[in-house]
Amino acid sequence: MTRPEEAHDVRVLLPAHLRTLAGVGPEVRVAVIGDVTQRTVLDALEARFPTLGGTIRDRATARRRPFLRFFACEEDLSHEPPDALLPDEVASGREPFIVLGAIAGG
Numbered sequence: 001m002t003r004p005e006e007a008h009d010v011r012v013l014l015p016a017h018l019r020t021l022a023g024v025g026p027e028v029r030v031a032v033i034g035d036v037t038q039r040t041v042l043d044a045l046e047a048r049f050p051t052l053g054g055t056i057r058d059r060a061t062a063r064r065r066p067f068l069r070f071f072a073c074e075e076d077l078s079h080e081p082p083d084a085l086l087p088d089e090v091a092s093g094r095e096p097f098i099v100l101g102a103i104a105g106g
Contacts, residue, residue: 005034008091010041015068015101018056022049027096036091038070039082056099071098 008030019026030044039062046053053059056068060080064070069078073087073095089095 004021008032008036009093010036010044010090010098011093012041012045013096013098015099017101018099021051021055023051024049029093032091035083036086037083038077038086038097039081041086041090042082067102069100069102071100072096079102 008031010030012030013026014022014024014028020029028045028049030041030048032040032044034040040074042056045056055065057064064078069076070080071077072090075087077084077086085091086097087095089098
């Protein structure tokens with residue numbers, strides 16, 4: 001008998017422009033089945049809030065949009081592989097996965 005993959009209740013913090021687009025508050029929760037990675041969290045987020053599709057990741061390449069960064073447990077995870085496991089604190093819901101809008105200009 002095989003055990004079903006574990007479900008994780010992951011907290012996600014979104015920047016203001018994405019909160020407005022999705023019609024949500026600053027923090028949302030998504031259910032992730034199995035491994036908790038950037039890819040699985042963002043897949044769950046886009047499935048729950050379809051209006052976010054293509055706003056965080058490019059639809060064709062699935063790469064992070066240039067002016068967005070990913071953080072968890074005070075670490076910048078923006079350049080980590082999308083299938084790398086996120087910290088246990090994120091998988092357990094103790095800490096959020098943060099999508100942060102980067103600022104550029106001069």
